[in-house]
Amino acid sequence: MKFNNDYKIGKNVTLGKNVRIGDGTVIYDNVEISDNVIITNNCIIGEPLNDYYTNSKYTNPKTSIGKNSLIRSHSIIYAGSTFGPYFSTGHRVTIREKTRMGEHCRVGTLCDLQGDSVFGDYCSLHSNVHIGQKSKIGNYVFIFPYVVFTNDPTPPSEICIGPSIGDYSLIATGSLLMPGVKIGDQCLIGAGAVVTKDVDDYSLMLGTPAKRICDVREIDSREKRGNKHYPWMYNFKRGMPWEKVGYKRWLTR
């Protein structure tokens, strides 16, 4: 019932095979949608930039959605971004221009991505994450609800330096990352932490301001008694590229 061909489509829009577009969705000019993509109802894809309202010669920058992506209802994706294959979103996502995402990235309900940021592959943003401009996120990074990436060290100013996050790191619920902090690989930033300084690989950080508590590899598993939980890739595989063979074998593929 979602797909009654009751949508609007701009100029120079490319639709791959087997694309489905929901009712009430609008796709603006110069959007490229690959095979098997589902865009559900009431979305805006290729939302024009601010210039659109005032410049009669405005041209929409190119937007690209990779194959097998699923974009849920009421999401707004500005023109000028690129998403790899198997991209998916929750509802009411807002993604501004110059966002670049690798493959298999997920962006949860109500996330607000301010654009001009780069994400690797298999990044998972849970609900209501706010990513300021000029952020850099590695591969296999999980970001949990109400996390905010900030970028202005002395507000208001013209400085804009976003945080950067290494591969396999986890940013837990409600934590705040201060402008320009560099978080290493395989870190766990605990819930509600305020990260004010750079963080070494494998660090568990807690508190306000966040302090290093231990190496994440010391944290016990709650699932398998006597085992350690981190590196988590040996203990979690759902939706990961090593889902079928396990992380160990996948590494040597």
Place this chain on the structure above:
Amino acid sequence: MKFNNDYKIGKNVTLGKNVRIGDGTVIYDNVEISDNVIITNNCIIGEPLNDYYTNSKYTNPKTSIGKNSLIRSHSIIYAGSTFGPYFSTGHRVTIREKTRMGEHCRVGTLCDLQGDSVFGDYCSLHSNVHIGQKSKIGNYVFIFPYVVFTNDPTPPSEICIGPSIGDYSLIATGSLLMPGVKIGDQCLIGAGAVVTKDVDDYSLMLGTPAKRICDVREIDSREKRGNKHYPWMYNFKRGMPWEKVGYKRWLTR
């Protein structure tokens, strides 16, 4: 002007007497809407689960909205949930499948309920509350803006244990509840607290991590000099079942 019969309705939808449905709203299959319910504009009721997009034999689970409910605009309620009478929502609410709510529950603007959770009667969620799966909330519970209920103790993992909250407890603005914490009856979790351990009945908890400050019954009233504010039921009645007779007489009804 909201109700021009410009909505869509699926199969096997039951509408009670005097139901009003706003323009642009879509009601999917197998939704039961009781008497005097108002669903305003641009809502989605009975949103199909993920399987809908891939399974040609998909059947929508049953959704039930109790009598005298009011659902405000742009709200999305997934199929497979049950709401008691006098349910109400703000705008842009998202409620996932397997949510069960008692009567007179209120869910504020932008709330994001991940589903598979149980709420008692007279629960009041203010704006922008996030409830992770497997949460249990008692009766007469108030949850204030930007509170998050988490459920994975060692992210990412396959463990999912939500918090539980006893009757008459209050969870103030911006507090985070860690996975599986059990909060007793009549507690007050202060603004910005991070609750990492179980909490006894009548506790005031503050800080990161939250510590017990005192018994809530020691807190002075700001309205009536020389009185105590808690148990709050003796001092607050708006919208409560004891609104007309007072809590004391209501208890002995």
Place this chain on the structure above:
Amino acid sequence: MKFNNDYKIGKNVTLGKNVRIGDGTVIYDNVEISDNVIITNNCIIGEPLNDYYTNSKYTNPKTSIGKNSLIRSHSIIYAGSTFGPYFSTGHRVTIREKTRMGEHCRVGTLCDLQGDSVFGDYCSLHSNVHIGQKSKIGNYVFIFPYVVFTNDPTPPSEICIGPSIGDYSLIATGSLLMPGVKIGDQCLIGAGAVVTKDVDDYSLMLGTPAKRICDVREIDSREKRGNKHYPWMYNFKRGMPWEKVGYKRWLTR
């Protein structure tokens, strides 16, 4: 492509010259829209108050949008508010009744303003700010993402006393303001702070509960070595009334 005259408009709506209204937008009764205003798609302007659903004699209070304003998609503005010239919003903003804003105010994506509040001129609310009722905000105030203004000191109660903020103050990301706190002029409330007491002019406040760290005029500039950053008006001008002449000369205009 946004403006195909596919909108709905109520009674006694005044449209100035050169007003553009996007598809899917609804404007209810008694709304006054000044010259050169752009309201993009799927907005609701003059959303009726609760009484609308039950009172057959309901009359919508007056709503006024100043000239040269830009309201982005999916925003909901309740009836009974006034916005000065050059007002702008992000997407999915919710603004309740009895909100009064001066000129050049900006309200970011997902902001939730509960109404009955007063804002001066040139206030800038970034994404996802929550302003409880009875708040007072001065002029040239910046409020960053996920800030919450609370108003009930002993929840739940019938007391409603919002925070007040002096001119030129900055409320950084994720900070919480407790009910009724008075923040002076030129303050900087740091990210994640929980402000529980009144704050003197020029204070930098950090932590939970927030403590005074220093005078903001002691904070070094990150842009100009050897200089101080605050008062910020000497170092930041984008979008400000002193943009062309500088703050010093503007003061003596």
